[in-house]
Amino acid sequence: MRLTVNGKPFEGDTPSVLALVESITEARRGVAVAVNGEVVPRSTWNVTKLGDGDSVEVLTAAQGG
Amino acid sequence: MDLFENSRLILGTGGANSLAALEEAIVASGTDLVTVALRRVDAAGPGLLPMLDRLGVRVLPNTAGCYTAGDAVKTARLARDAFETDLIKLEVIGDERTLLPDGVELLRAAEELAADGFTVLPYTSDDPILARRLADVGCAAVMPAGSPIGSGLGISNPHHIRLIRQSVDVPVVLDAGIGTASDAALAMELGCDAVLIASAVTRADEPAAMAAAMRHAVLAGRLAFEAGRIPKRFHALASTSDEGRARW
Numbered sequence A: 001m002r003l004t005v006n007g008k009p010f011e012g013d014t015p016s017v018l019a020l021v022e023s024i025t026e027a028r029r030g031v032a033v034a035v036n037g038e039v040v041p042r043s044t045w046n047v048t049k050l051g052d053g054d055s056v057e058v059l060t061a062a063q064g065g
Numbered sequence B: 001m002d003l004f005e006n007s008r009l010i011l012g013t014g015g016a017n018s019l020a021a022l023e024e025a026i027v028a029s030g031t032d033l034v035t036v037a038l039r040r041v042d043a044a045g046p047g048l049l050p051m052l053d054r055l056g057v058r059v060l061p062n063t064a065g066c067y068t069a070g071d072a073v074k075t076a077r078l079a080r081d082a083f084e085t086d087l088i089k090l091e092v093i094g095d096e097r098t099l100l101p102d103g104v105e106l107l108r109a110a111e112e113l114a115a116d117g118f119t120v121l122p123y124t125s126d127d128p129i130l131a132r133r134l135a136d137v138g139c140a141a142v143m144p145a146g147s148p149i150g151s152g153l154g155i156s157n158p159h160h161i162r163l164i165r166q167s168v169d170v171p172v173v174l175d176a177g178i179g180t181a182s183d184a185a186l187a188m189e190l191g192c193d194a195v196l197i198a199s200a201v202t203r204a205d206e207p208a209a210m211a212a213a214m215r216h217a218v219l220a221g222r223l224a225f226e227a228g229r230i231p232k233r234f235h236a237l238a239s240t241s242d243e244g245r246a247r248w
Helices: A017-024 A042-047 B019-029 B048-055 B069-083 B103-115 B128-136 B158-167 B181-189 B207-227
Strands: A002-005 A008-011 A031-035 A038-040 A055-062 B009-012 B033-040 B058-061 B087-090 B119-124 B173-175 B194-197
Touching: A002 A017, A017 A031, A017 A042, A017 A055, A031 A042, A031 B069, A038 B069, A055 B048, A055 B069, B009 B019, B009 B207, B019 B048, B019 B207, B033 B048, B033 B069, B058 B069, B058 B087, B069 B087, B069 B103, B087 B103, B103 B119, B103 B128, B119 B128, B128 B158, B181 B194, B181 B207, B194 B207
Parallel strands: A002 A055, B009 B033, B009 B194, B033 B058, B087 B119, B173 B194
Antiparallel strands: A002 A008, A031 A038, A031 A055, A055 B033
């Protein structure tokens, strides 16, 4: 499955949002996900399927004023 | 909830050289509310949130870098999911050179987020009318810029800050432009309920020392405001009575 994750090509066996998040960061609290521009609430990560061509943003806390 | 129950100083975390320097500054400032941005995990780097959790400070997520209401609303919803807080420092920037707010987009985003249950703290300009409109659509506070972000120019229009204080019933937070302790004290003397400071602390030669200075300045300014300053007058008014003075 080919995805775009945080602007870069990503290939992996990550059928759900939860699987993808687990594959790229150990952090849970402070992480948010959008798929194709739509917010995917944390409570639905495990049931939200990813498909070929999806664009995913995985975000977390950074220093900022 | 009283936003400023424990401290009238909100610390922005942007601009610090290292997490260790930031941690020292947070502790020295006495704040319990700090801003964070939302960025891609690969760019953000680890450690910030665990450090803030360890210090027991609350997180105020921002929408830094957003130029449209739509972008800011989406970022706010992501921040709520990430940090499990309804607090949002709403920034909708108008242009890169000034980093001043786009009032039209800001008001639109504020209205949508307030209706969606957010506690909206908008970074706004020092326009008293816009501040009132933001309060009217349900913002929990208004945060006028003293001068452009990171400029250190202080409060360029104190009269407008005072007017804003008189125009709205929600807390007023002086956000952006503070350069040194006297600027923070002035903000409080003008009646602001709190100040938000980032660059002035994080980019100071000694961030922790400047954070301590800001803490004292905010306390002093607030005390002076509550104490009620003397009116300014053109001529002198003797403080020592002439009565009983020896005559020769």
